[in-house]
Amino acid sequence: MSWDIASLFSDDTEADRAFRAEVRDFVRDNCPPELKRHGFRIDPPALKPWHRRLYERGWAAPHWPKEYGGMGATLTQQIILFEEIVRAGAPTPYPHGLNFIGPIIIKAGTEEQKARFLPSILSGEATWCQGYSEAGAGSDLASLNTRAVLDGDHFVVNGHKMWTTNGHYADWMFALVRTDPEAKPRHAGISMLLIDMRTPGITVKPIQTLKGDAEFAEEFFDNVRVPQENLLGGINQGWRIAGMVLGGERFTTGHPRYALVYLNQARQIAKETGAWDNPTFRARLTELEIDLLAFLAYYRQAAKLHGANAAPLSMAPVIKIAGGGLAQRSSELLMLAAGGRGPSVEDFPLQSGPVNIGSELFEMRRLSIGSGTLEINRNIIAKRVLGLPDE
Numbered sequence: 001m002s003w004d005i006a007s008l009f010s011d012d013t014e015a016d017r018a019f020r021a022e023v024r025d026f027v028r029d030n031c032p033p034e035l036k037r038h039g040f041r042i043d044p045p046a047l048k049p050w051h052r053r054l055y056e057r058g059w060a061a062p063h064w065p066k067e068y069g070g071m072g073a074t075l076t077q078q079i080i081l082f083e084e085i086v087r088a089g090a091p092t093p094y095p096h097g098l099n100f101i102g103p104i105i106i107k108a109g110t111e112e113q114k115a116r117f118l119p120s121i122l123s124g125e126a127t128w129c130q131g132y133s134e135a136g137a138g139s140d141l142a143s144l145n146t147r148a149v150l151d152g153d154h155f156v157v158n159g160h161k162m163w164t165t166n167g168h169y170a171d172w173m174f175a176l177v178r179t180d181p182e183a184k185p186r187h188a189g190i191s192m193l194l195i196d197m198r199t200p201g202i203t204v205k206p207i208q209t210l211k212g213d214a215e216f217a218e219e220f221f222d223n224v225r226v227p228q229e230n231l232l233g234g235i236n237q238g239w240r241i242a243g244m245v246l247g248g249e250r251f252t253t254g255h256p257r258y259a260l261v262y263l264n265q266a267r268q269i270a271k272e273t274g275a276w277d278n279p280t281f282r283a284r285l286t287e288l289e290i291d292l293l294a295f296l297a298y299y300r301q302a303a304k305l306h307g308a309n310a311a312p313l314s315m316a317p318v319i320k321i322a323g324g325g326l327a328q329r330s331s332e333l334l335m336l337a338a339g340g341r342g343p344s345v346e347d348f349p350l351q352s353g354p355v356n357i358g359s360e361l362f363e364m365r366r367l368s369i370g371s372g373t374l375e376i377n378r379n380i381i382a383k384r385v386l387g388l389p390d391e
C-alpha cells in the first residue's frame with residue numbers, strides 16, 4: 001500500500017488539486033533527497049537549505065499574514081502544503097521560530113520587535129530555541145526560578161534552563177523568567193524575554209540523549225544583561241502570551257509524518273528479511289495503517305478547526321497522545337520487521353537510504369515527554385474537558 005493523501009480526501013476543488021500538484025512537484029524537485037529519508041532529528045544546519053527553498057518560494061510561513069512576509073494562505077492551502085510535504089517524507093522546518101515565537105511576536109510584539117525579528121525567522125537565517133523548562137519546573141512550569149531583575153535599561157538574568165531543543169545551535173532564545181517572586185498566583189510573576197545567545201554570561205552545554213546524539217542543551221545564566229527592549233508583551237505578561245502557542249506545540253509532537261515514514265520503511269525492511277510472510281507482522285502493519293488513516297483524517301479536521309480558532313480544548317492533547325503513540329508503535333514495528341537484525345548498532349541498508357532501527361526506536365520515546373508529558377495531557381482531558389474530580 002502506498003499513501004496518496006490526495007485520494008484519501010475527496011473535497012479538493014479544482015483549484016485545490018492544481019495547488020496540490022504544484023506543491024508536489026516543488027517538494028519532489030527541491031527537497032534534498034537525504035532529508036526525505038533521514039531519521040527524525042535533523043540538526044538545524046542540515047535543515048536550513050530546505051527552509052531557504054521554501055522561503056524563496058514564499059511557502060515557509062503559510063499561516064503568517066502577508067504583511068509580515070507570510071503566505072496568508074487559506075486553511076485548505078495550508079493543509080495541502082503540509083500534507084504534500086508529509087507525503088514525500090520531507091521534514092517541515094523547525095517550529096520554534098516559525099510556529100512558536102513568530103506568531104507571538106506578530107500578536108504581542110512592538111513594531112520594532114516585528115521589524116527586527118520576523119525577517120530572519122521567516123528566512124530561517126536565525127535559529128530559535130524555547131527556554132521554558134528548568135530542573136524542578138517542567139510539568140509545573142509556573143514554579144520556574146530563573147530571575148530577571150531590572151537594572152537601568154537592562155534586565156539582569158540569573159538561573160538555569162534545561163531540555164532546550166537546539167539550545168546549542170540557537171542564535172536566540174525566547175525565555176520565561178521570573179520578574180516578580182512575590183506574585184500570587186505564581187504565573188502572574190513571569191515575563192518573556194528574547195535573549196541573544198551570544199550575550200556574555202551564558203554557558204551552553206549539550207545534553208546527550210538515550211539515542212546517543214544531543215537534541216537539547218542546558219544553559220546557565222550568570223548576570224546576563226538583556227536590553228529592556230527585548231521584553232515581549234509587557235512585564236509579568238509572559239504566561240499569558242506563552243499560552244498563545246502551547247496548543248500548536250502539541251500539534252507538532254503528534255505530527256503524522258513519523259508514523260507514515262516508519263510504516264513505509266517497515267514494509268521495505270520486511271520484504272528483505274522475510275517478515276513480510278509473518279502473519280503477526282502483517283496484522284500489526286494493517287492495524288497501524290488503519291489507525292494512521294483515521295488519525296490523518298482527525299489531524300486534517302483538527303488543523304482546520306485550529307486555524308479557524310474553533311478547535312475544542314481536547315484536540316491538541318488528543319493529537320499529542322494519539323499521534324505520539326502511533327509514531328512510537330510504528331517505530332516498534334521496524335524492530336519486528338528487521339527480526340534478528342533489529343537490535344544491531346549497524347544501519348539497515350534500504351534502497352531509499354539507511355535506517356538505524358534502534359536509534360529510531362529510542363528517538364520516539366521523547367514523544368511521551370515533550371510538549372507536556374502524556375500524564376499532563378491526560379489530566380487536561382480528564383479535568384478540563386471531561387470535568388472529572390481530582391480524586
Ligand SMILES: Cc1cc2nc3c(=O)[nH]c(=O)nc-3n(C[C@H](O)[C@H](O)[C@H](O)COP(=O)(O)OP(=O)(O)OC[C@H]3O[C@@H](n4cnc5c(N)ncnc54)[C@H](O)[C@@H]3O)c2cc1C
Pocket residue numbers: 129130131132133134135136137138139140162163164165166215216366367369370371372373374375376379
Ligand atoms: C524531546 C524533548 C524536547 C524538549 N524540548 C524542550 C524545549 O525546547 N524547551 C523547554 O523549555 N523544554 C523542553 N522539554 C522539556 C519538557 O517540556 C519537560 O521535560 C516536560 O514538561 C516534563 O517536565 P520534567 O522533565 O521536569 O518532568 P516532571 O514534570 O518532573 O515529571 C516527571 C514525571 O511525573 C509526572 N507528573 C508530573 N506532574 C504530574 C501530575 N500533576 N499528574 C500526573 N503525573 C505528573 C510526569 O508525567 C512525568 O512522568 C523537552 C523535553 C523533551 C523530552
